Every structure is written in C-alpha cells, then in structure tokens.
Amino acid sequence: MRYQRLVVLLTLLSAGVGAQWLNYRDPGTPRTRDGKVNLSAPAPRAADGKPDLSGVWMHELTPVSEMRRLYGARVDAAIKVDVPGMEIGTQHKYGFDILVDFTPEESPIRPETEDILERALKRDPAEVCVGVPGFPLADLLSEPIKILQAPRMTVIFYEVDNLHRQIYTDGRVLPKEFDLPAYMGYSVGRWEGDVFVVETAGFNDKTPLDALGHPHSDGLRVTERFRRRDFGHLDYEMTFDDPKMYTKPFTIKVPHDLLADSDIFESFCSENEKDRAHLKK
Amino acid sequence: MVRVAVFLASAAPALFAQWPDYPAAGVPKTADGKPDLTGRAPKTPDGHPDFSGIWRFVDSPDARPEPSLPPGVGSLGIGSPVPGLYQFFDIGSTLKDGLPFQPWARELRKQRVAQDNKDNPDAHCLPIGLMQLHTHPQPRKIIQSPGLIVILYEANAGIRQIFTDGRPLPRNDAEPWWYGYSVGKWDGETLVVETNGFRDDVWLDVEGSPLTESGKMTERFRRINYGNMEIEVTVDDPKAYTKPWTVKVNHKIMLNTELIEFVCQENEKDVPHMTGK
Numbered sequence: 001m002r003y004q005r006l007v008v009l010l011t012l013l014s015a016g017v018g019a020q021w022l023n024y025r026d027p028g029t030p031r032t033r034d035g036k037v038n039l040s041a042p043a044p045r046a047a048d049g050k051p052d053l054s055g056v057w058m059h060e061l062t063p064v065s066e067m068r069r070l071y072g073a074r075v076d077a078a079i080k081v082d083v084p085g086m087e088i089g090t091q092h093k094y095g096f097d098i099l100v101d102f103t104p105e106e107s108p109i110r111p112e113t114e115d116i117l118e119r120a121l122k123r124d125p126a127e128v129c130v131g132v133p134g135f136p137l138a139d140l141l142s143e144p145i146k147i148l149q150a151p152r153m154t155v156i157f158y159e160v161d162n163l164h165r166q167i168y169t170d171g172r173v174l175p176k177e178f179d180l181p182a183y184m185g186y187s188v189g190r191w192e193g194d195v196f197v198v199e200t201a202g203f204n205d206k207t208p209l210d211a212l213g214h215p216h217s218d219g220l221r222v223t224e225r226f227r228r229r230d231f232g233h234l235d236y237e238m239t240f241d242d243p244k245m246y247t248k249p250f251t252i253k254v255p256h257d258l259l260a261d262s263d264i265f266e267s268f269c270s271e272n273e274k275d276r277a278h279l280k281k
Numbered sequence: 282m283v284r285v286a287v288f289l290a291s292a293a294p295a296l297f298a299q300w301p302d303y304p305a306a307g308v309p310k311t312a313d314g315k316p317d318l319t320g321r322a323p324k325t326p327d328g329h330p331d332f333s334g335i336w337r338f339v340d341s342p343d344a345r346p347e348p349s350l351p352p353g354v355g356s357l358g359i360g361s362p363v364p365g366l367y368q369f370f371d372i373g374s375t376l377k378d379g380l381p382f383q384p385w386a387r388e389l390r391k392q393r394v395a396q397d398n399k400d401n402p403d404a405h406c407l408p409i410g411l412m413q414l415h416t417h418p419q420p421r422k423i424i425q426s427p428g429l430i431v432i433l434y435e436a437n438a439g440i441r442q443i444f445t446d447g448r449p450l451p452r453n454d455a456e457p458w459w460y461g462y463s464v465g466k467w468d469g470e471t472l473v474v475e476t477n478g479f480r481d482d483v484w485l486d487v488e489g490s491p492l493t494e495s496g497k498m499t500e501r502f503r504r505i506n507y508g509n510m511e512i513e514v515t516v517d518d519p520k521a522y523t524k525p526w527t528v529k530v531n532h533k534i535m536l537n538t539e540l541i542e543f544v545c546q547e548n549e550k551d552v553p554h555m556t557g558k
Contacts, residue, residue: 024448028428047326047427054426129546150333150426152306155433162408162440164433172303182542263442266458270406270546 003074003096003212023261030231037260039232043194046149051194051228053154056263057256058144059236062093070100086142094252095140098210098240101252108246113215116245120213129269132161134183134207135200135222136238140254146264154189154196159264167198178202181218196226209240217244232258305334305536309507316536318508322470325425330470330504332423332430335540336532338416340365343375368530369416372486375528386491386521393489401484403437406545408459410483411476411498414439415512415530422540430465430472435540443474450477457481457494472502485516493520508534 030041046052067088068075079088093100099107109117132138139145143159152170157163167187174188178201186202200222209216220242227235234256241249309320323331344367373380382390393400403409414421419435428446433439443463450464462478476498483492492498496518503511510532517525 026446028446054429131547132544148424148426148429148431150424150431153424155424155431157440162438164438164440166433168303170306180541183544184542265456266408266460268408268459 003071024263025261029260037232037258039230039258039260041231043228043230048151050149050191051196052149053147053196053226053228053234054149056144056146056259057234058259059092059139060255060257061090064089067091067093067096071096090142092140092254094254095137095211097212098136098214098252099250102250108248108250109214110245110247113245116215117213120208120215123213131206132163132183135165135185135203136252136254137208137210138163140210143267144259144262144264145256157264159267161269162267165200174199174201178218181205183207185220185222194227198222198224198226200224215245216240216242219244232260234258302537303539308536316508318506318534320507322504322506325427327427329467330472331425332472332502332504332510333425335420335422335535335538336510337420337535338369338418339531339533340368341375341529341531344368345374366416366418368486368528369413369418370487372412372416372490372528373526376526380490381523381526382490383521383523389491390489398487398489401487401489402459403484403487406437408437408439410479410485410492411441411460411500412483412485412492412514412516413487414441415514415532416486419543420535420538420540433540435543437545438543445472450475459483461498468501470503474500474502476500491521492516492518495520510534 028044030038032038044052044054046054064075064079070093075088082088099109102108133141138158138160139156141160145159146157148155148157152168154167154169156165156167158165163184165184165187167189169189172188175186178186181202181204183204183206185200187198187200189196189198191197201220203216203218203220205216205218205220207216208214220240222241223239225235225237229235235253236256237251237253239249239251240246307323309317311317323333325331344365367374371379398404401409403413409417414432414434414436417434417436421432421434421436421439424431424433428444430443430445432441432443434441439460441460441463443465445465447466448464451462456478457480458478459480461476463474463476465472465474467473477496479492479494479496479498481494483496484490485492496516499515499517501513503513505511512530512532513527514530515525515527516522
C-alpha cells in the first residue's frame with residue numbers, strides 16, 4: 001500500500017535530463033588496444049600515494065525486474081509515466097525504500113518513526129522544488145555524482161539539484177556540536193589502508209533518507225566507506241546511525257561504476273518550474 | 282529603494298549562522314604572530330600559484346557610485362563590511378564611458394532598471410552568471426587540484442568547474458550552460474581562463490547588462506600576495522557590445538572560516554510580492 005505513492009514522489013524528485021554533455025576523451029584514462037576504456041585497470045593514485053577516487057560515478061542500476069519484485073505492480077504504473085532519463089530501472093532500489101532489505105519484524109524503525117513516515121506519506125505533493133533531495137537520496141536517483149579528490153579536501157558533486165558536499169581531509173575532527181545543522185551535513189575523511197572512511201554529522205532533519213520518506217533526526221551520524229576496486233569500479237557502503245529514529249545502525253551497499261569521458265550536468269529545479277500549479281493534494 | 286529590497290530579499294537568508302571555526306593552514310605570520318596578508322602567495326607542488334582559499338569581493342576604488350543607488354547598501358550583514366557593491370550592480374562602473382552597449386542592449390538594460398531588476402535570476406532562485414558570482418558579496422571557495430579547479434559559490438550554491446588538463450574549448454556544439462564551459466592555462470604566474478558556451482540570457486550584473494550565447498569571457502587570475510587576488514575579466518560579445526571590454530575585480534582572502542549552505546528554494550515566497558512591471 002505504502003508504495004502506491006511512489007509514482008508521484010518520483011515524478012517530483014528530478015528535473016528533466018536527457019541532453020548530452022560533451023564527450024571529452026581523457027588522455028589519462030587507460031584504454032585497451034581497441035580504444036575502449038579499460039575499466040579493470042588498476043585504480044589510479046593521487047600524488048600522496050592514496051587511491052584517487054576522482055571521477056564521474058553512477059550507482060549500479062536496479063533492473064526493472066528487481067524493482068517489480070521488490071515494489072510490486074506500482075512499478076508498472078510508474079513505467080507508464082516514465083520521464084526520459086528518469087525511467088524505472090535508472091534508480092537504485094534503496095532510493096525508493098532504504099529499509100527494503102528488512103522484513104517488518106527485523107526492521108530497525110521505531111514505532112514513533114513509523115508515525116512520522118505515515119505523515120510524510122500524506123505530505124502535499126505540490127511541495128515541488130521547495131528544498132533539496134538531501135543525503136543519501138541525491139545519489140540514489142537517476143543522476144551521477146562526481147568526486148574531486150584535492151589535497152586536504154575531497155568534494156562530492158551531485159548532479160541532482162547541483163548539490164555538493166565538502167569532506168575535510170586536513171586532519172580536523174568532527175565538531176561535537178553544530179550551530180548550523182545542514183542538509184548535507186559536515187564531513188571529515190581519513191584513510192584506512194586503501195579505504196576512504198568518511199564520518200558525517202551536523203545534518204538538519206528536513207530531508208528523508210529515501211523517496212518513501214523514511215525520516216532521520218538531526219542526531220544522524222553516517223559512516224561511509226569508499227574503495228576504488230579498480231579503474232572502473234567503486235565499492236561504496238553507508239552506515240546510518242540514528243538512535244532517535246532507528247533501534248540499531250543499518251548499512252547499505254551501493255557499488256558505483258565509472259562514467260568515463262563524461263561529466264555531470266547543471267540541474268536547477270526552479271528553472272521552468274511549472275508543475276506546482278497543476279498538482280493536487 | 283524597491284530594487285534594493287529585491288536584491289536583499291534574494292541575497293539575505295541565513296547569513297549570521299556560522300560553521301565551527303577551523304584555523305587555515307599555511308598562513309604566513311608577521312613577527313607578532315598575526316596573519317601576514319602581504320606575505321607570498323602559496324604554490325602547489327607543481328610550482329603554480331595556489332588560488333585555494335575562501336575569498337570575498339572588494340569593490341574597486343575606481344568604481345563610480347551609481348546615482349540611482351541609495352546610500353547604506355554597502356553593509357549587508359555578511360560579516361566583514363563591504364565598502365561598496367557598485368561593480369555588483371553595474372559591472373561598467375569602473376569604466377569612464379560605461380559599457381560599449383549595442384543599441385538594443387542599452388535599451389534592454391534601461392528597461393531592466395526601470396523594472397527594478399525584478400528578473401535578475403538571483404531574485405528567482407536561479408543561477409547567476411560568472412560575473413555576478415565574481416562581484417557577489419557572499420564568499421566563494423576555490424579548490425585547486427591537478428587538472429581541475431572548482432569554485433564553490435555560497436551565492437545560490439553555484440558550482441563552477443575550470444578544466445586545466447589541457448583540453449580545448451568546445452566548438453559550437455556545447456550545450457549552453459548558466460556557467461558556460463571553462464578551460465584554464467598558465468601564463469607565468471597568471472591563470473588564464475577562457476569560457477564559452479553561455480546561455481543567451483546571462484545577466485552580468487544586478488542591473489542586467491546582458492551577455493549572449495555569442496559571448497566569450499577571458500579571465501586572468503593573479504594572486505598578488507597571500508591575501509589578495511585580482512581577476513581581470515575581458516568580455517567579447519559582438520552581439521551585445523560594440524567592442525571587447527575589460528574590467529578588474531578584486532578579492533581578499535577570508536581566513537579560518539567556511540561557506541555555509543544556501544538553498545534558495547527553501548521557503549521561497551518572494552516572487553508573488555515583487556514589484557516592477
């Protein structure tokens with residue numbers, strides 16, 4: 001029943017993509033003899049010897065058949081209103097329901113959190129372009145991310161709504177308190193061997209974790225682990241720890257594939273926004 | 282006055298909150314331990330000047346006050362007082378004869394001023410072009426890495442990529458962008474950035490000096506010393522201007538601070554109340 005709302009929710013989440021940005025052939029990209037990108041070449045290294053995560057990345061796509069298995073007939077309804085570039089099959093399953101792996105008995109959701117979720121499901125769909133999709137939803141929809149690993153700082157750019165996160169790698173620790181809770185939080189990163197570990201806190205509580213509307217509190221802490229397995233593949237897992245909302249931490253794994261010779265687009269929800277006037281409660 | 286209100290309304294949310302302070306690394310110090318802003322500009326490992334840092338716009342001393350601008354607009358409560366925003370409102374304010382508009386462009390700008398600049402993209406939660414981002418009172422952060430320089434703008438959460446990996450500018454086939462497509466190369470200590478691929482409706486300043494899709498921008502970034510940066514911007518847009526023109530924009534470093542998030546759409550309720558016909 002709950003998944004019935006997904007059609008509306010998804011339609012609102014993203015603006016039209018579809019235009020192609022230039023294909024710039026990056027001379028630094030390893031290629032096989034026939035000129036194709038060698039995605040299984042070793043991961044590149046930054047000047048300091050750490051693996052270099054820089055690149056444009058797309059989460060693995062959850063196929064339509066799997067979406068149908070998980071989410072039922074509503075997926076077919078959603079396919080009927082597919083928007084080019086945002087078709088079912090271009091998102092990640094956790095973008096719909098971050099707790100989809102759990103049976104109702106095992107779910108870490110607190111009863112009070114269920115109530116918040118129920119209210120979220122009744123929210124006014126006309127709230128389009130009002131805030132931002134937030135974390136981690138911005139990386140679970142149909143659009144890629146770009147990682148830039150610079151000295152003392154790694155930045156993740158999300159094509160969705162032109163969002164970005166700064167991850168400080170200059171040795172600072174997470175502040176204990178935050179005067180200014182933020183949509184994308186406050187992140188510090190460190191290396192454990194070849195794994196880049198990012199701790200994030202300082203979130204505000206204004207964005208849900210997924211399209212369904214699973215909430216998080218401003219006490220949410222996230223640990224992300226990135227490992228660039230080879231040139232073309234990035235292992236990426238996120239652990240969410242939010243005792244106010246969930247009884248125990250939970251982890252999702254979202255492997256990413258490199259989009260070689262590509263880039264992210266500009267995306268501005270408020271540009272040409274004309275849906276709001278036509279949406280009904 | 283109305284114009285100022287529109288501008289303020291679009292620029293003002295959440296300016297007082299702060300991230301935790303964190304001391305900037307590598308700041309040259311004077312004998313008494315204070316930051317020496319006249320100290321030498323830092324370099325990256327590859328020997329080029331390092332522009333990384335958070336920067337604030339400082340109005341040019343040559344900028345003429347615009348007669349239409351009421352006094353007191355300079356201080357917007359964004360921390361350090363801004364001496365003035367004449368260049369932000371009118372990018373031609375340092376030029377003796379103003380900008381060399383084509384007749385239609387002059388007429389368009391006049392109309393925009395008469396309409397209280399209500400269609401400035403900044404006032405509608407839309408991205409502002411590169412020139413307004415240079416002169417905007419909200420700070421910007423430069424992140425310089427080999428092959429790619431990124432500028433994060435607090436103003437309207439703008440993001441700009443400057444490719445320094447040797448690629449050429451795209452010819453003709455670029456998808457027009459709010460921020461265009463930028464490539465940079467080094468000329469001694471100067472970073473020379475060329476940009477094309479603009480949309481046809483760029484506002485170069487609050488008062489709506491236009492830039493068209495035929496426009497090309499060349500920026501020469503020079504970090505004069507630790508605390509100061511100068512950007513010389515040349516605009517070549519034969520559709521809107523009778524000849525190329527050049528202005529200088531000055532920036533000063535901001536230490537031990539950080540940008541804050543700016544989500545314009547959050548609680549955006551201005552548009553129905555805007556005046557101007």
